[in-house]
Amino acid sequence: MAVRGDSRRVVADAEAGVEWTAGFTDPNPTEFPMLWALTPYGDAVFNQRQMPLLPTELDRLPVDLGGDWAEQAREPCQVVERGLHLYPWFIGD
Template sequence: MQAEGGLQWTSVSGDLDPVLFPMLWGLIPFGDAVFNHRQVSLLLAELDKLPAACGGDWVGQARKLGQVVEQESHRYLWFVGD
C-alpha cells in the first residue's frame, strides 16, 4: 500500500519542537525516514497535535498507512525524500 500525497516542506515543518514532535522532527526533505510498528503509534499521536499550517492531504494518508502498520509487527511506514 502506498500514498503519493507529498509533503509541502515549509519553514513551519522544519521549526517543529523536537521535544513535542520527535517523530515528525526526524523527517527531512532530502532523506528517507522509516517508522516501525511501535514508532508509528507515537507518530500518529503527533499528527493529532500538528499545527494547521503543517497539515494537508499527507496527514490523512500518513494516518491511514500508519494504522495499517500498527496492525502487525514487521510492517514499516516509509517517508521517501527527494
C-alpha cells in the same frame, strides 16, 4: 510515504508527500520527535515501538502544517498497526 515489510516490498502507500513549508522545516523535537526525524532529502523509517507516536503527532499538528499529506499518512499508519513486520517509510527526494 509507503509501508514496507521486512523484504522492503511496498504493501501500501500515500500519494501526497510532506509539504515542506517554512513552518515545518524544523519542528520542536520535544513536541514532535517522530516528525522532527523527517527531512526533505533522506528517508525515515519508524519501528514498531515508535509507530504509536506518529499518529499522535499528526493529530497535534497545527492546521497550517497539516493538510492532505497528514490526512493521507493516517491510512498507512493504520496498515502498520494492523500488520506484523511492517514499517512506515517517509521517502525523501
